[in-house]
Amino acid sequence: MNYADIKKYDVANGPGVRISLFVSGCSHFCKGCFNEIAWDYNYGKEFTDDTINEIVEFLDNPHIAGLTILGGEPMDPKNQDALVPLVKKVKELYPDKTIWCFTGYLFDKDLLENMYKENPSTRELLSRFDVMVDGEFVEDLKNLNLKFKGSSNQRTIDVQASLKEGKVVLIDKYN
Numbered sequence: 001m002n003y004a005d006i007k008k009y010d011v012a013n014g015p016g017v018r019i020s021l022f023v024s025g026c027s028h029f030c031k032g033c034f035n036e037i038a039w040d041y042n043y044g045k046e047f048t049d050d051t052i053n054e055i056v057e058f059l060d061n062p063h064i065a066g067l068t069i070l071g072g073e074p075m076d077p078k079n080q081d082a083l084v085p086l087v088k089k090v091k092e093l094y095p096d097k098t099i100w101c102f103t104g105y106l107f108d109k110d111l112l113e114n115m116y117k118e119n120p121s122t123r124e125l126l127s128r129f130d131v132m133v134d135g136e137f138v139e140d141l142k143n144l145n146l147k148f149k150g151s152s153n154q155r156t157i158d159v160q161a162s163l164k165e166g167k168v169v170l171i172d173k174y175n
């Protein structure tokens with residue numbers, strides 16, 4: 001997997017000050033995408049153990065609330081395997097810091113009903129994510145007043161509560 005960018009001290013993609021990893025590669029091709037350059041799976045730099053260590057070391061700071069993974073498409077089947085060691089390490093070392101993930105897939109239809117059953121990496125990732133913002137960006141539904149998302153079709157989901165209840169559980173304060 002390649003990644004497009006790492007933003008340290010990001011306050012736009014989840015609560016508090018966060019480190020954000022923008023992975024490369026996306027096949028949703030949303031009209032008006034905020035990061036079209038990251039559609040290309042080969043864009044940016046190679047995601048290596050050193051990248052993981054850099055992120056993990058940066059998180060060792062009480063002022064950093066957590067990690068956000070976005071893109072590109074983190075849940076693209078081509079990207080998931082590379083993210084598993086990162087997410088495992090972050091949760092192991094910093095269980096109190098949150099992991100947010102932004103995906104263009106639908107949490108219930110695409111992830112839970114399909115990928116979750118077929119792909120062990122999907123299960124590894126979802127078992128450690130705190131929050132997912134799901135759904136493609138829809139330009140006609142763009143709303144600048146929304147918190148941590150671009151269009152009103154997108155949902156901010158409590159991942160662990162959703163897995164437990166077997167249905168999408170929204171986080172009211174962000175929806």
Ligand code: SF4
Pocket residue numbers: 026027028029030033034035036071072073103104136137
């Ligand atoms: S899912 Fe995200 S990165 Fe992919 S095209 Fe849509 S807005 Fe862009």
